[in-house]
Amino acid sequence: MKKIFVLTGEPSGDKLASKVIQHLKSIRSDIEYLSVGGEHLKSLGIKSLYDLKEVTYLGFTKVLFNVFKIKSKINETVNEIIKFKPNILFSVDSPDFTLRVAKEVKKRDPNIKTVHFVAPQVWVWREHRVKQLKSFIDHVLLLFPFEKKYFDKERIQSTFTGHPLLEEKDKSKVDISQIIKDNKKIFSIYPGSRLSEINVLTPILFEFVKKMNEKYKDLFFIFHSTSEFVNHIQKLLLKEGFKNCGAVGDEKIKSHLLKSSIFAVAKSGTISLEICNSKIPSVIIYKMGMINFFIVKLLVKVRFANIINITANEEVIPELLQSKCNPNEIYNVVNKLLADKQASEKQVTRSHEIIKNFKTEKSAIIASEVLINNF
Secondary structure, eight states, X not given: OEEEEEEESSHHHHHHHHHHHHHHHHHOSSEEEEEEOOHHHHHXXXXXXXXXGGSOOOHHHHHHHTHHHHHHHHHXXXXXXXXXXXXXXXXXXXXXXXXXXXXXXXXXXXXXXXXXXXXXXXXXXXXXXXXXXXXXXXXXXXXXXXXXXXXXXXXXXXEEOOOGGGOOOOOOOOOOTTTSOTTOEEEEEEOOSSHHHHHHHHHHHHHHHHHHHHHOSSEEEEEEOOTTTHHHHHHHHHHHTXXXXXXXXXXXXXXXXXXXXXXXXXXSSTHHHHHHHTXXXXXXXXXXXXXXHHHHHHHOOSXXXXXXXHHHTSOSSOEEEGGGOSHHHHHHHHHHHHHOHHHHHHHHHHHHHHHGGXXXXXXXXXXHHHHHHTO
């Protein structure tokens, strides 16, 4: 029996990992799994060592304040992986956690093959990390084709897989009539998958919704969340007394609601690709503490936060970051795009052209082949 340990550090990585493992389980029944994962890996019957939120920290200062706790979690995770004796450690995203674990695992047992999915964003910052990976990562799976040159330069094995989340083929019908009533138009909102993000962004988004309600009477706002935090957001919405807002955590329902939306406001991250793939016009928002923002400004090499804009080297999708991430700015930009159908359609068309380069239509198959070849 072969063994794979799946190591993630946050919900987006858990979702990505599950796409690969779901395919791998369909073609190989002789593999035993253990993980640090969330609801997606759990749905595949894969046990997690502990709750994912125990390692999900946001920002430099949060990591700094929790440094001893994180170090303890890394040691605990490494010990459990060594005890499990996997053939492969499959680490996914969250490099500040997963790569530290992988480095220690490789040091203690060089026979464990290490495959990492989602390369550290060396094209954004910290290009020197590529050289460091050479000592403990055997293979890197890439979401974007332009990343390969960085790893070829250091002679690190890498494979472009494409982005699994851009290959949704779920054709099942979902009844959303019980969620959306009175023939309202759906407006999707993504406040983040971490509690710290939700706590920062929901007050801003609630004020934005209030401003929208002053002008638009035919909208229903859906807050997309994880199963872990959906109840928390529902309680916040209830406290505000909104009559045209709801929160959803179920993945299939969220997917159908997005595709039925007229617009989306989303926290910067992977979700923006899913929004573009669904051909929905959007605005990207993000806000962090001043110390974190100052550090990021010192380190980043790119002009934009969103991968679509970075690839295009222009603001295809409006980015409202830091001081611009406020109810008035969000309302003004959204209101303008809703009024200008041509501008919205141009954004959707341009975004879709860009993400075509991120697709292979068989990312899970390619990733699975790499894992199998490392046994």
